[in-house]
Amino acid sequence: MDGLNIPLNHILLVSSLLFAIGMLGLMIRRNIIFILMSLEVMLNAAALAFVAAGAHWGQPDGQVVFMLILTVAAAEVAVGLGLVLQVQKRFKTLDMDDANRMQG
Amino acid sequence: MNATMFSALAPILMLSLTAVVLMIQASIKRDQSVAWVITAVGFLLTLWSASYARDFIQPVTILLEVDHWSLFFTSLILMASLVTLVLSKETFSSEGERKEEYYLLLVLSVLGAVVLIQSSHMVSLLLGMELMGVALYAMIAFPERGQLPLEGAVKYLVLSACASAMLLYGFALIYAATGELSYAGIGARAALAYAENPMLMMAGSAMVLAGIGFKLSVAPFHMWTPDVYEGAPTPVTGFLATVSKSAVFVALSRFYIDGALYQFSGLNTALVVLAIASMLVGNWLALRQKNIKRLLAYSSIAHFGYLLVVLIALTYLEADLVSQSITFYLTAYIVTTLAAFTIVSMVAGEDTAKQNISAFAGLFWSRPLEASALTVAMLSLAGIPLTAGFMAKFFVITVGIQSGLWGLLAVLVIASAIAIYYYLRIIFAMTQSAQSSGNSANWQEKLAAIVLMASILALGSWPQPFIAYAGLL
Amino acid sequence: MSETIWLIPLIPLLSSVTLMLVGTRLKASQVGALGVGSVGISALLTLLLATEFMQNQQVIQLSLWTWMEVAGFAPGISFYFDGLTLVMMSVITGVGFLIHLFSTEFMEKDPSYARYFAYLNMFVAAMLVLVMADNLLLLYLGWEGVGVCSYLLVGFWYQHNANGYAARKAFIVTRIGDTAMAMGLLLLFTELGTLDIQTMVGEADQTWQVGATVPTIACLLLVCGAVGKSAQLPLHTWLPDAMAGPTPVSALIHAATMVTAGVYLIARTHELFLLAPIAMTVVAVIGITTSLMAAFTALMQTDIKRILAYSTISQIGYMFLALGVGAWSAGIFHLMTHAFFKALLFLGSGAIIHCLHHEHNIFKMGGLRTRMPVTFWSFMIGSSALAALPMTSGFFSKDQILLQAYQFPEIGPGLWVAGLLGALLTAIYSFRLVFVVFFGSVNTEPDKDTGWRMAVPLSILCLLAMVGGWFMIPVSEVFPASDGSHPAHWVEYVSISVPIVGVLVAYLIFYTGQLKVDRLANSSFGKSLGKLWLSGWGIDLLYDRLFVKPYYGLANKLKSEPVDALYGLIVTINQTLNQWLSSAQSGRMRWYIASMVAGLILVIMLAANLPEGAL
Amino acid sequence: MVMINLILILLIGGLLAMLSERISDTMPRKVAMVVVLTDLVYLLLCLSGMPEITQLQAPVANDPSTWLMHFKTDWIPAFGISIELALDGISLLMVLLTLILGAIAISASWTDIVVRKGFFEANLLWSLAGVLGVFMALDLMLFFLFWEVMLIPMYFMIAIWGHENRGYAAMKFFIFTQASGLLMLMSILALVAVNQSATGIWTFSYFDLLNTQMTEQAAHWIMLGFFIAFVVKLPGFPFHTWLPDAHTQAPTAGSVILAGILLKTGAYGLIRFAVPLFPEAALDFSSAAMWLGAAGVVYGAVLAFGQTDFKRLIAYSSVSHMGFVLLGIYAWNELALQGAVMQMVAHGFSTAALFMIAGSLQERLHTRDMREMSGLWQQMPRMGAVAMFFVVASLGLPGLGNFVAEFLVLLGLFQVNIWITVVAATGLITGAAYSLLLMQRSFQGQANQKWVDSGLVDFGTREMLTMAVMIVALIFLGIYPQPVLDAAQPVLQSLLNLTTSPTVAIVEVM
Amino acid sequence: MLEIVFFYIAATVALMATVMAMTRPNAIHALIYLIVSLLAVAVIFFLIGAPFAAALEIVIYAGAIMVLFVFVIMMLNLGEKGNKQERQWLQPSIWAGPAILSAILLIELILVISQTNGPVSVAAVSAKQVGLSLFGPYVLAVEIASMLLLAGLVGSFHLGRRYLDRDNLEKQGGQ
Numbered sequence A: 001m002d003g004l005n006i007p008l009n010h011i012l013l014v015s016s017l018l019f020a021i022g023m024l025g026l027m028i029r030r031n032i033i034f035i036l037m038s039l040e041v042m043l044n045a046a047a048l049a050f051v052a053a054g055a056h057w058g059q060p061d062g063q064v065v066f067m068l069i070l071t072v073a074a075a076e077v078a079v080g081l082g083l084v085l086q087v088q089k090r091f092k093t094l095d096m097d098d099a100n101r102m103q104g
Numbered sequence B: 001m002n003a004t005m006f007s008a009l010a011p012i013l014m015l016s017l018t019a020v021v022l023m024i025q026a027s028i029k030r031d032q033s034v035a036w037v038i039t040a041v042g043f044l045l046t047l048w049s050a051s052y053a054r055d056f057i058q059p060v061t062i063l064l065e066v067d068h069w070s071l072f073f074t075s076l077i078l079m080a081s082l083v084t085l086v087l088s089k090e091t092f093s094s095e096g097e098r099k100e101e102y103y104l105l106l107v108l109s110v111l112g113a114v115v116l117i118q119s120s121h122m123v124s125l126l127l128g129m130e131l132m133g134v135a136l137y138a139m140i141a142f143p144e145r146g147q148l149p150l151e152g153a154v155k156y157l158v159l160s161a162c163a164s165a166m167l168l169y170g171f172a173l174i175y176a177a178t179g180e181l182s183y184a185g186i187g188a189r190a191a192l193a194y195a196e197n198p199m200l201m202m203a204g205s206a207m208v209l210a211g212i213g214f215k216l217s218v219a220p221f222h223m224w225t226p227d228v229y230e231g232a233p234t235p236v237t238g239f240l241a242t243v244s245k246s247a248v249f250v251a252l253s254r255f256y257i258d259g260a261l262y263q264f265s266g267l268n269t270a271l272v273v274l275a276i277a278s279m280l281v282g283n284w285l286a287l288r289q290k291n292i293k294r295l296l297a298y299s300s301i302a303h304f305g306y307l308l309v310v311l312i313a314l315t316y317l318e319a320d321l322v323s324q325s326i327t328f329y330l331t332a333y334i335v336t337t338l339a340a341f342t343i344v345s346m347v348a349g350e351d352t353a354k355q356n357i358s359a360f361a362g363l364f365w366s367r368p369l370e371a372s373a374l375t376v377a378m379l380s381l382a383g384i385p386l387t388a389g390f391m392a393k394f395f396v397i398t399v400g401i402q403s404g405l406w407g408l409l410a411v412l413v414i415a416s417a418i419a420i421y422y423y424l425r426i427i428f429a430m431t432q433s434a435q436s437s438g439n440s441a442n443w444q445e446k447l448a449a450i451v452l453m454a455s456i457l458a459l460g461s462w463p464q465p466f467i468a469y470a471g472l473l
Numbered sequence C: 001m002s003e004t005i006w007l008i009p010l011i012p013l014l015s016s017v018t019l020m021l022v023g024t025r026l027k028a029s030q031v032g033a034l035g036v037g038s039v040g041i042s043a044l045l046t047l048l049l050a051t052e053f054m055q056n057q058q059v060i061q062l063s064l065w066t067w068m069e070v071a072g073f074a075p076g077i078s079f080y081f082d083g084l085t086l087v088m089m090s091v092i093t094g095v096g097f098l099i100h101l102f103s104t105e106f107m108e109k110d111p112s113y114a115r116y117f118a119y120l121n122m123f124v125a126a127m128l129v130l131v132m133a134d135n136l137l138l139l140y141l142g143w144e145g146v147g148v149c150s151y152l153l154v155g156f157w158y159q160h161n162a163n164g165y166a167a168r169k170a171f172i173v174t175r176i177g178d179t180a181m182a183m184g185l186l187l188l189f190t191e192l193g194t195l196d197i198q199t200m201v202g203e204a205d206q207t208w209q210v211g212a213t214v215p216t217i218a219c220l221l222l223v224c225g226a227v228g229k230s231a232q233l234p235l236h237t238w239l240p241d242a243m244a245g246p247t248p249v250s251a252l253i254h255a256a257t258m259v260t261a262g263v264y265l266i267a268r269t270h271e272l273f274l275l276a277p278i279a280m281t282v283v284a285v286i287g288i289t290t291s292l293m294a295a296f297t298a299l300m301q302t303d304i305k306r307i308l309a310y311s312t313i314s315q316i317g318y319m320f321l322a323l324g325v326g327a328w329s330a331g332i333f334h335l336m337t338h339a340f341f342k343a344l345l346f347l348g349s350g351a352i353i354h355c356l357h358h359e360h361n362i363f364k365m366g367g368l369r370t371r372m373p374v375t376f377w378s379f380m381i382g383s384s385a386l387a388a389l390p391m392t393s394g395f396f397s398k399d400q401i402l403l404q405a406y407q408f409p410e411i412g413p414g415l416w417v418a419g420l421l422g423a424l425l426t427a428i429y430s431f432r433l434v435f436v437v438f439f440g441s442v443n444t445e446p447d448k449d450t451g452w453r454m455a456v457p458l459s460i461l462c463l464l465a466m467v468g469g470w471f472m473i474p475v476s477e478v479f480p481a482s483d484g485s486h487p488a489h490w491v492e493y494v495s496i497s498v499p500i501v502g503v504l505v506a507y508l509i510f511y512t513g514q515l516k517v518d519r520l521a522n523s524s525f526g527k528s529l530g531k532l533w534l535s536g537w538g539i540d541l542l543y544d545r546l547f548v549k550p551y552y553g554l555a556n557k558l559k560s561e562p563v564d565a566l567y568g569l570i571v572t573i574n575q576t577l578n579q580w581l582s583s584a585q586s587g588r589m590r591w592y593i594a595s596m597v598a599g600l601i602l603v604i605m606l607a608a609n610l611p612e613g614a615l
Numbered sequence D: 001m002v003m004i005n006l007i008l009i010l011l012i013g014g015l016l017a018m019l020s021e022r023i024s025d026t027m028p029r030k031v032a033m034v035v036v037l038t039d040l041v042y043l044l045l046c047l048s049g050m051p052e053i054t055q056l057q058a059p060v061a062n063d064p065s066t067w068l069m070h071f072k073t074d075w076i077p078a079f080g081i082s083i084e085l086a087l088d089g090i091s092l093l094m095v096l097l098t099l100i101l102g103a104i105a106i107s108a109s110w111t112d113i114v115v116r117k118g119f120f121e122a123n124l125l126w127s128l129a130g131v132l133g134v135f136m137a138l139d140l141m142l143f144f145l146f147w148e149v150m151l152i153p154m155y156f157m158i159a160i161w162g163h164e165n166r167g168y169a170a171m172k173f174f175i176f177t178q179a180s181g182l183l184m185l186m187s188i189l190a191l192v193a194v195n196q197s198a199t200g201i202w203t204f205s206y207f208d209l210l211n212t213q214m215t216e217q218a219a220h221w222i223m224l225g226f227f228i229a230f231v232v233k234l235p236g237f238p239f240h241t242w243l244p245d246a247h248t249q250a251p252t253a254g255s256v257i258l259a260g261i262l263l264k265t266g267a268y269g270l271i272r273f274a275v276p277l278f279p280e281a282a283l284d285f286s287s288a289a290m291w292l293g294a295a296g297v298v299y300g301a302v303l304a305f306g307q308t309d310f311k312r313l314i315a316y317s318s319v320s321h322m323g324f325v326l327l328g329i330y331a332w333n334e335l336a337l338q339g340a341v342m343q344m345v346a347h348g349f350s351t352a353a354l355f356m357i358a359g360s361l362q363e364r365l366h367t368r369d370m371r372e373m374s375g376l377w378q379q380m381p382r383m384g385a386v387a388m389f390f391v392v393a394s395l396g397l398p399g400l401g402n403f404v405a406e407f408l409v410l411l412g413l414f415q416v417n418i419w420i421t422v423v424a425a426t427g428l429i430t431g432a433a434y435s436l437l438l439m440q441r442s443f444q445g446q447a448n449q450k451w452v453d454s455g456l457v458d459f460g461t462r463e464m465l466t467m468a469v470m471i472v473a474l475i476f477l478g479i480y481p482q483p484v485l486d487a488a489q490p491v492l493q494s495l496l497n498l499t500t501s502p503t504v505a506i507v508e509v510m
Numbered sequence E: 001m002l003e004i005v006f007f008y009i010a011a012t013v014a015l016m017a018t019v020m021a022m023t024r025p026n027a028i029h030a031l032i033y034l035i036v037s038l039l040a041v042a043v044i045f046f047l048i049g050a051p052f053a054a055a056l057e058i059v060i061y062a063g064a065i066m067v068l069f070v071f072v073i074m075m076l077n078l079g080e081k082g083n084k085q086e087r088q089w090l091q092p093s094i095w096a097g098p099a100i101l102s103a104i105l106l107i108e109l110i111l112v113i114s115q116t117n118g119p120v121s122v123a124a125v126s127a128k129q130v131g132l133s134l135f136g137p138y139v140l141a142v143e144i145a146s147m148l149l150l151a152g153l154v155g156s157f158h159l160g161r162r163y164l165d166r167d168n169l170e171k172q173g174g175q
Helices: A008-028 A032-057 A061-091 B003-008 B010-028 B030-057 B068-092 B098-118 B124-141 B150-178 B183-196 B198-215 B224-231 B235-258 B265-286 B292-313 B320-348 B370-383 B386-402 B406-431 B444-462 B463-470 C008-025 C029-054 C085-104 C112-130 C138-156 C161-192 C199-205 C213-229 C238-244 C246-257 C258-268 C270-276 C277-300 C303-326 C328-355 C373-387 C393-406 C412-440 C451-472 C489-513 C518-522 C524-534 C540-560 C564-584 C590-609 D002-020 D025-046 D051-055 D088-106 D117-136 D142-151 D151-161 D166-199 D216-233 D242-249 D251-277 D279-306 D308-330 D336-367 D381-394 D403-415 D420-440 D449-454 D459-480 D482-498 E001-021 E027-047 E049-078 E078-089 E093-114 E127-132 E139-174
Strands: B058-060 B064-066 C062-068 C075-082 D068-074 D083-089
Touching: A008 A032, A008 B150, A008 C590, A008 E001, A008 E078, A008 E093, A032 A061, A032 B150, A032 E001, A032 E049, A061 B124, A061 B150, A061 D482, A061 E049, A061 E127, A061 E139, B003 B030, B003 B058, B010 B030, B010 B068, B010 C161, B010 D025, B010 D068, B010 E139, B030 B068, B030 B098, B030 D403, B058 E078, B064 B068, B064 B098, B068 B098, B068 B320, B068 B444, B068 C199, B068 C238, B068 D117, B098 B124, B098 D403, B098 E078, B098 E139, B124 B150, B124 B235, B124 E139, B150 B183, B150 B198, B150 B224, B150 C590, B150 D449, B183 B235, B183 C303, B198 B235, B198 B265, B198 C590, B224 B235, B224 B292, B235 B292, B235 B320, B265 B292, B265 B406, B265 B463, B265 C564, B292 B320, B292 B386, B292 B406, B320 B370, B320 B386, B320 B444, B320 B463, B370 B386, B370 B406, B370 B444, B386 B406, B386 B444, B406 D151, B406 D166, B406 E078, B463 E027, C008 C029, C008 C112, C029 C112, C075 C112, C075 C138, C085 C112, C085 C246, C085 C258, C085 C328, C085 C451, C085 C540, C085 E001, C112 C138, C112 C246, C112 C258, C112 C451, C138 C199, C138 C213, C138 C238, C138 C246, C138 C258, C138 D403, C161 C213, C161 D216, C161 D403, C199 C270, C213 C270, C213 C277, C213 C412, C213 D216, C238 C303, C246 C258, C246 C303, C246 C328, C258 C270, C258 C303, C258 C328, C277 C303, C277 C328, C277 C412, C277 C524, C303 C328, C303 C393, C303 C412, C303 D242, C328 C373, C328 C451, C373 C393, C373 C412, C373 C451, C373 C489, C373 E127, C393 C451, C393 C489, C393 C518, C451 C489, C451 E049, C518 C524, C524 D051, C540 D279, D002 D025, D002 D117, D083 D088, D083 D117, D083 D142, D083 D449, D088 D117, D088 D251, D088 D336, D088 D459, D117 D142, D117 D251, D142 D151, D142 D166, D142 D251, D151 D166, D151 D251, D166 D216, D166 D242, D216 D251, D216 D279, D242 D251, D242 D308, D251 D279, D251 D308, D251 D482, D279 D308, D308 D336, D308 D420, D308 E001, D336 D381, D336 D403, D336 D459, D336 D482, D381 D403, D381 D420, D381 D449, D381 D459, D403 D420, D403 D459, D449 E093, E001 E027, E027 E049, E049 E127, E127 E139
Parallel strands: none
Antiparallel strands: B058 B064, C062 C075, D068 D083
16 A cells, blocks of 8 residues: 555644644643643654654654654653552642642 | 674673663562672673773664764763762662662663763664663652652653653654654755755754753753752762763764754754753752752753853864863763762752751861862852863853854853852851751762862863863764 | 251151150150150251351252152152251241140140150151152152141040041041142143152243243142141131140141141242242232131130131231232241241140130130239230231231232232231230230139249240241242332331231220120121121031031942942842742643743744744 | 962961861961961072072063063963963062961961861961962963962851851852953953964963954953953952952951952952053053042042941942052053052052951950940050051051052053042042041040940050051051062063053143 | 545544543543544554554554553542542633643644645555564664663562552551
């Protein structure tokens, strides 16, 4: 199957939309789980852009980077979720505005 | 891959080996001191291997570029890591079970930093940065109790991941524009790509800049810094402030130089704005900060602002002087900052109340060694002659003058003048009489403090050997 | 002798230093011996010098060492001695010696006896340097030196704040003149390349036309110095207050010597003044105005020393008048006779004050004629000389001045009339003093009359005041000869008779009371005029309002350092920014992310040159 | 090597003094005194062994071999930075002044310092070492290094042993001088860069940089950096505000060193660097600089008059006096320059002595507020007499050093600009006003019963000896200043040769 | 032509699902929307000639990572109370500012991207090609990625196990 007809900028557009939505989620959610999800969305957006660019240049590198992004996402989420558990335990909340002891 | 490549990879291999040995050790018998010794030996061997690798410098696959510069920084961060290790022993001995993971994470984080330093490709940059970061999240959150480390870790993780996403998206745009992922490849095609589609290339580079700027805590991406510095265990803060930041900066400068990004004036403008913002914001924030770790966080913001001046000068100067300046500045910065955190760790430990500057009162009389070292460190951060920090600033100003960056230098002078105030505040506090605190430090820590203080003074008063050495890089 | 004239100032100086260093360990008699003896030796040496000079008329120039040498500016520590110097030195050492002697008794009860003589000796030394100086810079050294000594002595009884105030006032007011004079020195050096008086006047003659601007300005600046030191308008206000010092000090410094330094300065540099007719006229006008102003003021004073102080101002005004009209030797002559009779009067008043337990108010005295005969006769003679009654020393000198003033072109007669008015007033106030203090009823009983150490100087001074008018001062070589013409005889007669009229008036008013002035004095005009005169024409008040208060106000305003407020503003700005930024550091992650996004937007905008780049 | 030794003796002596506290409590001050005197004697011995000293040859400003001493060795060859020290007449004068006042400062600290004596004396000696370095360094980088480093011990002296508001004062002092120091660093580097781009050689040597060719604009800016740095230290109006605080809060010995020596480094810098390196720019700037100087003279005097704090008053008087130095330097003719040099020396002694008196008062009365004093002469006549001497010295009594200085400055200045001279001369009047007020409020007037009852101790032998040194020095300077003038003359002449004088004939206008 | 239609459909689905995921108060609901979004992205991958990436997207992203989330959500046992709170937090006053920021960023990106032109690709990149380069030039990346995963593993192990330990301890203490 070939993707001759899909313009690159449309795909990038979609990815940028995803990126922006993820960023919006990051900014509006206070629950740490949602925050982590938003991060996933952003990473996914970047991955989409990479795969699209790779396809544009006809190189496998885009997909290689995609795989590595997956790895990164997995590692981050693993540690992140570990932290979520600790947050729940130590702060008795998942609200990051509430779990805020340092400022100034 | 051939044999010489493996030789060139010796530091990375040695670190990986250390990680493996640590895991094996943990599975056989958990013992903190054994883990400590293994890590120490591993770092020392890596240090040796870094000099061994000197004879085999070459690009290793497309991902890594092992050259003198990167090997120098490899050694440097290994020394810094050794200091971190020394400080960690005391700090984490009070933890409950399973503190051996810490050493494993430390080794992995150092590994990430080494990869970052040697990276010559977006992928290795990404992986190095993430490896270092992921290990650091866990290191920050390592203490069993307390909310601050956890809060610091969460903040660092979320914000750092956000920055990584920006970075990745930027990479993707650059890739879309150039079709290249290696620095050299980007450098070769950058001008062409710019001609074809200037905005894509620039927006991509800008996003990369933002992502990396976050790690360097350059304003306005600096917000996380104080919270994470304060929350993290002090040795980890020291590690984060020195190893992590300098590795990222080295990677940034390689990307900037090899990727020939300095040719784009838009990017340069962006850097100028970031530099100015960092210098001023960092120092303003630090002015009346009471917690010394937060204060050092703010000070580091300013320092990377100063350092950015050098990067901006790339547009006007040949890379040699610039990379020399970066070498000197980062070395001075690492030594000085480590000294500061060493003393903070020795004196205040993890006790937030003791991290208040007023708690340092009378240190000159109760613990003269620590006070002297901290004084020297503060003077160095402030850029007073005879200290490494001064020579570093000397480099920056020289480079700035040679490039004619008068506006930036003016800001630098103003910022440095503001900065003197808060560094002096600490020194002043130490000179005032107060009841003495009876903490004591172990000999390794004392040795580290002495060595660091001596290095600051040596770099500042007799920098010639070092400059000669750095000139070879 | 000529090689050792440096000893004359040095001996009092050494004595002074000795007294300062070890004075407190010496016995009073030793202190007295040292203090009086040193001046005595100087006086003797001066006498020797005088006899020598009378024989050979030889001018002595002696250079000890070069003070400093910079780029052609090479004033020396060097002395110049001629007839004028001799007159001055004689007065200083002679009258000075008598006053020192007088002081040993006057001050014997004072705990700071040694300090007193240390200052007094130092003063003599400085004054000698002033008159002996070969160049204006050394003269300036002496000039300032006497100023400091005057300051120290006026404030000698430092425990009273008023004395300290008077001392400071004396120093600062004269310093204003001195500074102007220093400017004159700068100008003279810049223009002529030297400050050596003799070389300088030679140069000046060659360089400048008569009436040129530069010499006029230079002379006016010198006049400023002279005006300050000699308590002339408008810088005279310090002298009446300076009476706060011990009375012998008033006699020596504020009557006989220092205050006449201005006269000496102008006389010494008269060649310059001859090039600046305007400056001379200014000097004359200042002199006569001051003279009248002070005479009116003296009329109303009740403090015995203040009367004498204003009288001094008035008399120096005459000297200035003399200088201004070119009657150089008459001026110097009056300087000398004035030194005799005014020292006599001051010492006499000192004796009264000493014996009347520090009573200064003349209306609380009275009838002292019989109680203190020595003093009475001193006063009689002194006042006669002051009033210039015929055959007294004052008569000769003042008469000369008035006659020469009359001959001054254009304004001469005017000056003469004013001078006569002054002479009339002088006679009135001086005999008012005599009548009030020595006649009438006894208001305060004196302890005793003076001891010998007071009586001897008084007597000698009486003699001098009587016969001083017959002295010939050896200044003919120094000053240009006058043309020798005389005014009409009636002028002379009027001049002679006016003082006698004045004494009569005083007699009628203050002794017999036949001339009733009460009605006039009690009218509202009379009252306010009296008040005005009492306050010295309100000049002190005026200065207080114009200069002193504003200066205090300014100093008070600036005390908080407006410049520092500027730096304070910088600090405030930084603090405010710190607060803003710190509050931005809220710890909220979402806010942090938002800032990062904003940063990202900014960076992209800058790098990709948005929004212009897109269009 | 002699010059290196001079500095090393002080540095090592400082360490010894610090360590000697372990032997006995009174040991540090003795050690410090011995060290400074050793240094002084060593210098004098070395000088007496040199034939040149008898006839100070006129040095050629840009030829080190004609200087009294010269020493050069590589330090950071990568940037052409070397350890280059040299001594000529002016430096020699300043070095001697430093060592003599150093000894005096130690004497001032004799009983004043009660805690951590060892560290205090060490700091004192170290700051002296730094000052010596400033006066001798002729590599600009080395100069800058000493310039900055000497502040650190000074900072400690104020911060640790200072009075009630020491934190603020120390901070202000340090920030002012450091911030201006940074400007100077920029200027130095800019100058070096200009030189490097012209010649292709990195060098920081004074002798090499003297002939740097640069555009007018560059020269202006670079000179301004130097100027501000030096004027802050001087201190000149309006950069003087650190000084009253620092002087007031510093311990006596600190004030002595600050006022006596440290301020002179600013003047020295102007004479040595700011003008000769940029003659044309300095010429263009001279009138502004002179107005600043005159403003300083007047402003300092007025503010001194308003003070009630004994030390603060003296501090402002320093502002006023150092204004004359600025005037003298920028009038830039031999008369004025000699006056400036003279003022540096004379002011060193007179102000140091006044600060010592202030310190003694503080030690005895535990206050510096003159409203609390009054009539102290009665109980401490010796101190009063000494104070009177230095007060009249500071108001410029002829026959004492300050007069020679001020008169020469005015004389030189008069040839350049009459109106500035007039303004500056008013300083003589206002100077008298505040000086005498000081005397009145503290030593004269009715004795305060509080002090009469508490039985104050007059100056003892040590204090009188110290004072005697300064009194003799001032009298000597006042009536026979020639040795000082002779020492400075050839140097100033050689500097004048480098530049054109701003002297313009002026009197024609009259 | 058909691909383009599919692409737009998939893109729309992905965007809609993502928006939903970001705005749902209930974590599980949000997560399911997120999975839908990921699947839609996988479709896009497929459409632009990256079948291997599409497979990985489904297997690892939607399959593994999202399941991790589910586990944690279940462990934390977020109930109805949490949902209510989440709804309260999603007021316009809270999201207006961020929305503006995001919008600006988006506009910038659109401006930048809209100038790109040209089709995506001439040919699909096969799994083999990817594999070859993965174990060719990128072999070190794989090794480093393994270390990265190790770090993630150790980190989550350390944090998570401690959580479980304490839970267990509390339970034992309770019994």
